[in-house]
Amino acid sequence: MKKKIVYALLCIFALFLVACGTNKTSEGTKVNKINIKFNLDENLGVEGYKEINSITTDIDGDGVGDIIKLLENDDLNSKRTYIQIIDGSNNRTLYVKEVDPMSIEVADAQDTTGDKIKDILINVQGGGASHYSLLFYYKDGEYVVADEDVPKYNKGFLSDYSYYVMDTKSYNYYKYKIPDDKKNFYIENGFYDKYGATNKEDNYTQESNGSILKDVDGDNVYELLNRFSLRDASTNDKIMDVVEVMKYENGIFKLIEVKGDEKNLTHNDFSGLSIEDIKYRIYDVTGKTPKEVDYTYTEDDLKLPENIKNDYYKFYVVYNSPDGGMQADWLLLVNKETLKMYKYYPDDKIFPL
Numbered sequence: 001m002k003k004k005i006v007y008a009l010l011c012i013f014a015l016f017l018v019a020c021g022t023n024k025t026s027e028g029t030k031v032n033k034i035n036i037k038f039n040l041d042e043n044l045g046v047e048g049y050k051e052i053n054s055i056t057t058d059i060d061g062d063g064v065g066d067i068i069k070l071l072e073n074d075d076l077n078s079k080r081t082y083i084q085i086i087d088g089s090n091n092r093t094l095y096v097k098e099v100d101p102m103s104i105e106v107a108d109a110q111d112t113t114g115d116k117i118k119d120i121l122i123n124v125q126g127g128g129a130s131h132y133s134l135l136f137y138y139k140d141g142e143y144v145v146a147d148e149d150v151p152k153y154n155k156g157f158l159s160d161y162s163y164y165v166m167d168t169k170s171y172n173y174y175k176y177k178i179p180d181d182k183k184n185f186y187i188e189n190g191f192y193d194k195y196g197a198t199n200k201e202d203n204y205t206q207e208s209n210g211s212i213l214k215d216v217d218g219d220n221v222y223e224l225l226n227r228f229s230l231r232d233a234s235t236n237d238k239i240m241d242v243v244e245v246m247k248y249e250n251g252i253f254k255l256i257e258v259k260g261d262e263k264n265l266t267h268n269d270f271s272g273l274s275i276e277d278i279k280y281r282i283y284d285v286t287g288k289t290p291k292e293v294d295y296t297y298t299e300d301d302l303k304l305p306e307n308i309k310n311d312y313y314k315f316y317v318v319y320n321s322p323d324g325g326m327q328a329d330w331l332l333l334v335n336k337e338t339l340k341m342y343k344y345y346p347d348d349k350i351f352p353l
Contacts, residue, residue, distance in 0.1 A: 036060045036117060037140075037141040038085065038094040038095040038141055039095070039140075039141035039142055040093065040094065040095055040096065041096060044082065044096040044097075044098065046071050046082050046084055046096055048073075049071035049072060049073055049082065050071065050072055050073070050074060051069055051070070051071055052070040052071065052072055052081075052103075052104065052105065053069075053070050053105045053106055054067055054068060054069040054070065054106065055067075055068050055106050055108070055109060056068075056088070057109045057118055058088075058118070059085060059109060059117065059118040060117055060118070061116045061117065062089070064087075064088040064089040065088045066085060066086060066087055066088040066094075067085070067086040067088060068083060068084070068085055068086075068106050068109055068120060069083065069084045069085075069086070069106070070082075070083055070099075070103060070105060070106045070122070071083075071084055072101075072103075079101040080098060080101060081098070081099050081100065081101045081102075081103045082096055082097060082098050082099065083095075083096070083097050083099055083106065083120065083122070083136070083143070084096050095143065097136070097142075097143055099122060099134070099136075100122075100124045100134065102124050102125040103122050103123070103124050103125075103134075104123050104124065104125050104131065105122070105123045106120060106121070106122055107121045107122060107123045107133065107210070107211075107212070108120075108121045108212065108213045109121065110213040110215075110222035111220070111221055111222060112135065112137055112146075112213060112221065112222045112223070112224060112248055112253075113137055113138070113221070113248045114221045114248070115138065117138040118138075119135060119136060119137040119138060119143075119146075119213075120135070120136045120137075120143060121133055121134075121135050121136075121211060121212075121213055121224075122134050122135075122136065123210050126208055130207050130208050130209065131208065131209075131210050132208040132210060132211075133208075133210045133211035133212075133226075134146075135211065135213075135224055135253070137248070146224070146248075146252075146253050147251070147252045147253065148224070148226075148246055148252070148253045149252055149253065149254045149255060205230075205231045205233050205236075206228050206229075206230065206231075207228055207229045207231055207238075208226075208227070208228045209227040209228055209229060209241070210227060211224055211225055211226045211227060212225045212227065213225070216245055216257075221248070223245050223246060223247050223256075224245075224246040224247075224248075224253050225243050225244070225245055225246070226243065226244040226246060227241065227242070227243050228241070228242055228244075229241050229242070230242055242258065242259070243258070243259040244257075244258055244259075245257040245258070245259065282315070282332065282334070282341065311335060311336055311337070312333040312334060312335055312336060312342075313333070313334040313336060314331060314332070314333060314334075314344075315331070315332040315333075315334065330343055330344065331343075331344040332344070
């Protein structure tokens, strides 16, 4: 009987050691109850820091609510701001990270990458009344700022009561239908004639309204929704509110949809866009003059691959030949869907401009 009691006590003691060992790790690393690693920098002390805000959420999926705090010091000359993650099961600090000193709140925490670990969205004060958001996603024990492959909207043009706004990184154009309450404004300011034709180039500024996290497609993985307003650079008049839907893919958040005015907008919808409209885009992108491009759309059989025949507009870039005439220099291809421009070579290779 005594042997059984001693054996039972030894088993209990062994279980106690195993339980303690769950949280005992190498120096500087903390592990929660389900063995998710957090690299804790012991040098980042936040004692005495003031709490700006906090949210409670089960960040690691162990069934216990954890606390994410946004903390700042009171030193106006050297302002520092941190996020602190506290394990809800034992009140231990799992993770501390310094963030942008202009951070104003922890806005949300959701799984955006599909690893079942909550990622953290922080709002940051921008210029004036605007603010933007930074998404920190979990990776190898750290929270790192998410990379986003997003358009940079800049120069656009107006046609058929729609905006075609150019992404200056990819040369994609996105179409936005003009809200009814803006039509008169643009007619009165010379952007349109009464038929809605293009009269004037427009430049846009982008004013961030911050981001939100939302499971758009119902797969239990949240998308990043960047919200901003397009404004006329010359009048500062707000044209419309736009939402970019970003989804995580292979280490980067990629644009999958653009929304505006509460409705889904078709990507790269150029219905009604004429060849005459396209030639002005060629000027912008290539820097060519009207005399240097033959804008007579050609259907010549150049023995092009089928996909190029079907998917691209074809234009000749020309130059003055020694005999005084115009000589074709190279072939300019314009993708019919995206309006991306390419230089074509006879060996069936095309290169983006």
